[in-house]
Amino acid sequence: MAARPLRADARRNRERLLAVAVRVLSQDGPEVPLEAVAREAGVGIGTLYRHFPTREALVDAAYQGELDRLCDCVDDLLVTLAPAAALRAWMDRFFDYLTTKRGMGSALRALVASGGDPFARSRDRLTMAVATLLRAGASAGELRADVAPDDVLVALSGICLAAADRQDRDQAGRLLDLFLAALRPPARRGSPPS
Amino acid sequence: MAARPLRADARRNRERLLAVAVRVLSQDGPEVPLEAVAREAGVGIGTLYRHFPTREALVDAAYQGELDRLCDCVDDLLVTLAPAAALRAWMDRFFDYLTTKRGMGSALRALVASGGDPFARSRDRLTMAVATLLRAGASAGELRADVAPDDVLVALSGICLAAADRQDRDQAGRLLDLFLAALRPPARRGSPPS
DNA sequence: AAATCAAGCGGAGGTTCCTCCACTTCGATC
DNA sequence: GATCGAAGTGGAGGAACCTCCGCTTGATTT
Numbered sequence: 001m002a003a004r005p006l007r008a009d010a011r012r013n014r015e016r017l018l019a020v021a022v023r024v025l026s027q028d029g030p031e032v033p034l035e036a037v038a039r040e041a042g043v044g045i046g047t048l049y050r051h052f053p054t055r056e057a058l059v060d061a062a063y064q065g066e067l068d069r070l071c072d073c074v075d076d077l078l079v080t081l082a083p084a085a086a087l088r089a090w091m092d093r094f095f096d097y098l099t100t101k102r103g104m105g106s107a108l109r110a111l112v113a114s115g116g117d118p119f120a121r122s123r124d125r126l127t128m129a130v131a132t133l134l135r136a137g138a139s140a141g142e143l144r145a146d147v148a149p150d151d152v153l154v155a156l157s158g159i160c161l162a163a164a165d166r167q168d169r170d171q172a173g174r175l176l177d178l179f180l181a182a183l184r185p186p187a188r189r190g191s192p193p194s
Numbered sequence: 195m196a197a198r199p200l201r202a203d204a205r206r207n208r209e210r211l212l213a214v215a216v217r218v219l220s221q222d223g224p225e226v227p228l229e230a231v232a233r234e235a236g237v238g239i240g241t242l243y244r245h246f247p248t249r250e251a252l253v254d255a256a257y258q259g260e261l262d263r264l265c266d267c268v269d270d271l272l273v274t275l276a277p278a279a280a281l282r283a284w285m286d287r288f289f290d291y292l293t294t295k296r297g298m299g300s301a302l303r304a305l306v307a308s309g310g311d312p313f314a315r316s317r318d319r320l321t322m323a324v325a326t327l328l329r330a331g332a333s334a335g336e337l338r339a340d341v342a343p344d345d346v347l348v349a350l351s352g353i354c355l356a357a358a359d360r361q362d363r364d365q366a367g368r369l370l371d372l373f374l375a376a377l378r379p380p381a382r383r384g385s386p387p388s
Numbered sequence: 389a390a391a392t393c394a395a396g397c398g399g400a401g402g403t404t405c406c407t408c409c410a411c412t413t414c415g416a417t418c
Numbered sequence: 419g420a421t422c423g424a425a426g427t428g429g430a431g432g433a434a435c436c437t438c439c440g441c442t443t444g445a446t447t448t
Contacts, residue, residue: 004395006395007443009396010397034434038398043398049437148368154360157356158352158354158369159352159353161355162349162352163349165303165307166307171345175349178377186381187380201426203426241428
């Protein structure tokens with residue numbers, strides 16, 4: 001399971017690549033030639049590709065920390081806000097995260113799409129975050145109890161990516177409102193809130 | 195407005211490219227080198243790029259007919275089914291269309307994203323189709339009257355693209371059900387009988 | 389401290405993308 | 419049917435992608 005630890009030089013290279021990637025990605029946008037990253041890190045292009053087999057893997061690794069923060073803030077949100085509102089607020093952060101870290105778009109696509117190896121960690125974390133929010137909402141009776149967190153994550157990422165392409169913040173807000181509506185319990189009898 | 199008509203040879207080339215593209219796209223998948231298309235059509239690569247400035251433009255043009263059919267079927271659906279059911283059925287077709295014409299994924303992304311020039315026609319057609327379905331649903335009281343067709347199209351395409359990446363038909367179905375729920379009128383008092 | 393060898397490195401090279409612009413061809417005009 | 423400008427062509431070439439494999443080097447064993 002735990003792959004044997006990297007050789008010292010390999011670890012050094014990996015870290016250097018990551019450091020450079022973080023800097024360069026936020027500086028020159030998500031399209032930087034990988035060759036440039038490798039050069040700047042003082043390693044060959046082959047080395048970069050061995051450590052990060054795809055561009056997405058690199059971006060994912062580079063933004064791992066930010067992604068952790070996004071997931072961790074769920075607990076805070078649930079303290080401050082009612083569950084449905086917390087979910088809605090989290091959606092906004094999700095979207096912001098996506099548009100700020102411009103490079104994350106394609107990485108997220110890959111991340112959500114693959115059930116697979118290289119993103120397992122990030123993916124699980126996101127699913128967990130959604131699950132927590134949904135559970136809280138279900139207990140409070142504010143959200144449906146019959147939707148899978150994974151489904152919500154996929155739909156949410158799809159909507160956010162499409163909205164991000166559109167470059168229209170207001171629209172993004174409307175779409176997220178709309179999607180939240182889908183997660184409310186189906187109409188029953190008198191719905192008396194507020 | 196109407197750009198002057200193409201010169202005879204240009205039109206010939208354009209048509210040849212399109213014919214080849216249709217064949218090659220369905221034969222070799224969406225990643226075919228554009229150079230191959232050009233070669234097979236007996237024109238230079240430069241010519242291909244002038245007629246279709248991006249890969250997406252070519253794919254869009256190649257599947258124009260299919261897309262028309264998708265949009266045209268709305269009327270039929272509305273004859274056979276109640277509006278909400280018709281919309282739901284149309285969503286399925288939309289999704290099928292997307293996954294069958296594998297190449298259409300990225301083209302659709304571009305198409306929905308851009309408010310702009312090269313896809314204006316396709317985009318309008320899709321928006322119209324959605325608008326028709328929504329209008330019917332609103333009149334029947336089955337769907338909300340306060341959502342913009344464009345918003346629905348963007349969300350729908352996002353969801354479908356994400357689901358298509360996932361390669362899981364069941365999930366796609368669930369996500370579309372979920373999204374449909376978002377379009378139902380908000381709970382009011384006594385909700386419908388049945 | 390020498391020997392061993394898997395783990396790791398790097399970059400040449402094949403492939404595709406897309407731009408650019410000198411040249412060719414069309415078709416309108418005389 | 420000759421002329422000429424605009425419209426269109428094609429492919430060379432520069433940039434980036436990614437793979438492959440012969441060479442180098444760190445760790446381990448003696």
